[in-house]
Amino acid sequence: MDDVFAAAERFLRAEARLLEQRLFDTLFHDAPATGVVDALRGYRNADGGFGHGLEPDKCCPASLPLDVEVALQTLVAARTTDQRLLAGAAGFLQSVAVDGAVSLAAPVIESYPRAEHLSDWTYAPGLNPTAGLAGLLYQLDFAHPWRDAATRYCWAALENGPPPEDVHAILEVFGFLAHVPDRDRADKQVAVVAERLMTASMFHLDPESDGYGLTPLHFAPAADSRWRSLFTEAQLNGHLDHLLRAQQPDGGWPLAWAPPSAAARLAWRGMVTLQALRTLDSYGRLRR
Template sequence: MKKLSKQAFEEIRIWIYRNARQFEIALWQYYFEKGSKETVLSALLLYQNDDGGFGNTFEPDSWNPNSSPYTTLHAVSKLNDISFMDKNHPIIQGIFRFIESGMHSDDDGWLFSIPTNDDYPHAPWWTYDSEANKYENIGVSAGLACFILKFADKDSIIYQRALTIANRLIDRLHTPGKYGEMGVGGYLALKDILFQLGMADKFDLEFLSSTVKKLVNDSMERDTSKWGLYGKKPSDFIKSPDSEFYRGNEEILQRELNYIIDSRTKNGVWGITWSWFENNEKYPKEYAISENWWKADVAIEKVRLLRNFDMIE
């Protein structure tokens, strides 16, 4: 079995300290150097707006300073990753304030792209597109519904709205169609939270579970020659040996872990598998900065993954 060497780990650590933002440095310290959650929260707070939502390039591909549902969900995912559960914390309360405002939402949930994205440097997929929002919103809506169901008062209006949105999302699975970039991951998160909260009396969790299992397995790119391109690799769904999807996918996951070790750049970290395409030339400086920020995020996730599978010396 291959392992990330001590020297490689040290090279990654040095790269992070030399190149990453304050937030990613705080995450690195939390995961690998016994850093505190408080330091992560302090760094995260820098990206939260007065309305409680997140913007300000926290999602590096969108330089919109205004709060958006997706960037707010990006912050929620980071809070989930560090198992932050204090619903009375100002960051959590701010997120609720933004969600409850109804900004950038409709009857089906929350928008993936928002109009003011177009006023700032951004990757092309963040250009406001009302038609794309009809399916790209699935992942965002599922993720924010999970947040609400996990933390909100069951008697609140927003909790009841989250139940309605969750039902609509599940109903969409009966008619196959586009699920968007984040849809499968969103459905997986929704399935997990509904099981965790014991909500079998309110939802058809057997149908949801079987459908999500098929979507996940169908989404995994198993052609190793395509792993250098953008796409869903096994590790997008299998984060540890405890994953429900690990059994039956052990071999392909191990091949990906080996690939991760082999594909790291000399004395550095991993590249990203996407670009801003036509917007690279329009916003060359911003894209170069975005790329570097993402490389720090990707490095942290890959090292976490390797550690979860005991592949670090």
């Protein structure tokens, strides 16, 4: 591996959570995915959901859909599954859903340290995160009544209203459209949602854009991503070049927002560093 990878591995070994270390070993050192599942269990609650800061922008032990989403994303990344974890997670989502939709968070976070942007807007059920969660359950091939209800909600929201304006909601919708089985129905929505993406306020098509935002690499994080074709190769290469340059002297990647604590900052840096390695490796930017 080149120095980019070696420096990132040193950072992950020194600063990342056990979960990201186990996932790194599975992805890059052929370790069994059982270690990832074992680490995930530490964040699971008796209600089947996940909490305990699995998504580190709130230091809240209670189960929240935001944490469930990180758990499902981790299983997808590790290319593994666990029926008991998935059944519990889907059951939790069903218990907090309103007409199939779930919210990112809940007022319980107000009793704990949290990032400034996590306020009462996150208590409203919507496409963010319902669409992304449903898409992940399709990706994991896990059928459940909540997935069916969430799918009905997502189709109704997409077909009977304008596309979402928030770039994060658009990302969630693309996760749904990538994996929902009804391809004809999904394909009809892609052009509309993609057009909205290009004008979203926090979408950074220019790799030199300042401040926090999502980039083409969030929508096409791997070379075989379904949505790679939404962007030109020049655009993707510009963001890959920028991603390489962004590596810090300690080997990790920086954040563009303020987590609620020093531990949360390190947790997030481990997550974004591992994602940077995955993306760079997939696009052939890491030498082996």
